[in-house]
Amino acid sequence: MKLKEALKIAQEKLKDAREANYLLSAFLRRDFSYLLAHPEEEFEGSPAELLRWIEMRSRGVPLAYLSHLKEFYGRQFYLDQRVLIPRPETEILIEEAISLGRELRGGTHGGEGLTFFDLGTGSGCIAVTLALEFEEAEVLASDISPDALEVARINARIHRVEDRISFFEGDLFSPLRKPVDAILANLPYVPEKWVKGKAELSFEPPSSLIGGESGAETVFRMLEGAPRWLKDPGFLLAEIGEGEEKLLEKAKEAFPDAQVSLIYDLQGLPRVLKIKK
Numbered sequence: 001m002k003l004k005e006a007l008k009i010a011q012e013k014l015k016d017a018r019e020a021n022y023l024l025s026a027f028l029r030r031d032f033s034y035l036l037a038h039p040e041e042e043f044e045g046s047p048a049e050l051l052r053w054i055e056m057r058s059r060g061v062p063l064a065y066l067s068h069l070k071e072f073y074g075r076q077f078y079l080d081q082r083v084l085i086p087r088p089e090t091e092i093l094i095e096e097a098i099s100l101g102r103e104l105r106g107g108t109h110g111g112e113g114l115t116f117f118d119l120g121t122g123s124g125c126i127a128v129t130l131a132l133e134f135e136e137a138e139v140l141a142s143d144i145s146p147d148a149l150e151v152a153r154i155n156a157r158i159h160r161v162e163d164r165i166s167f168f169e170g171d172l173f174s175p176l177r178k179p180v181d182a183i184l185a186n187l188p189y190v191p192e193k194w195v196k197g198k199a200e201l202s203f204e205p206p207s208s209l210i211g212g213e214s215g216a217e218t219v220f221r222m223l224e225g226a227p228r229w230l231k232d233p234g235f236l237l238a239e240i241g242e243g244e245e246k247l248l249e250k251a252k253e254a255f256p257d258a259q260v261s262l263i264y265d266l267q268g269l270p271r272v273l274k275i276k277k
């Protein structure tokens with residue numbers, strides 16, 4: 001079978017040309033432009049496996065769970081259904097963490113002497129990215145899910161930072177033994193009823209999405225516990241969903257002497273709660 005024939009099969013079965021293009025390039029691990037430029041080249045792969053991908057994709061399984069890959073902040077991460085698929089919005093949190101981390105305590109580029117805490121690490125995309133961006137910093141990462149921690153450890157090994165990240169299992173701050181310079185938290189923040197109605201979210205672990213009935217319960221609990229664990233100077237960045245006003249209020253109550261603000265995404269939605277001591 002030639003590449004153009006494989007593409008035709010995918011397009012016919014998925015009834016969506018764009019999806020078919022994405023699927024075939026992920027399947028062959030080639031840029032789509034390469035597939036377009038080489039239609040006569042032989043399809044190298046198992047046709048049965050391609051049909052399995054197409055069937056799963058047409059049932060709504062996210063492509064990242066089929067390819068086991070997702071790009072985050074310019075790097076490829078291993079993924080499976082034990083963890084949330086990293087979202088582009090989380091790169092806002094990373095960019096801010098890098099900028100604040102470089103300013104902290106007189107500005108050390110490699111993060112010498114700094115400790116970052118990635119709370120709710122999931123695939124480990126935040127912890128691994130920080131370990132790579134701050135080569136001398138200590139990175140702690142925790143999750144309540146032992147399954148997620150296995151995936152995070154795989155990513156630490158792939159990116160060769162397994163010796164620089166300490167992984168812990170536990171609820172919120174319970175694994176910490178000493179305060180840290182920065183807390184990066186992408187905890188679940190979607191309301192329970194909202195997830196139930198969304199077919200596209202049904203493949204991801206509910207515990208990585210649902211933040212209680214209102215969506216904000218876990219982030220609220222995190223804000224209550226955080227003051228004890230954040231050094232001065234230090235910063236906390238938390239990805240958030242709806243209910244930003246109540247979260248701002250809670251953050252100001254928990255950190256009355258800090259600068260508390262929101263960072264917005266390109267659509268103008270509040271995405272990250274920023275607390276700077």
Ligand SMILES: C[S@@+](CC[C@H](N)C(=O)[O-])C[C@H]1O[C@@H](n2cnc3c(N)ncnc32)[C@H](O)[C@@H]1O
Pocket residue numbers: 083084085086087090119120121122123124125126142143144145148170171172186187188189207208209218
């Ligand atoms: C939204 S996912 C974020 C995953 C990853 N950090 C990312 O940005 O793609 C939230 C993660 O928090 C974990 N989690 C949920 N409740 C938690 C809690 N109370 N304490 C620690 N981790 C929790 C979930 O298991 C899940 O892996």
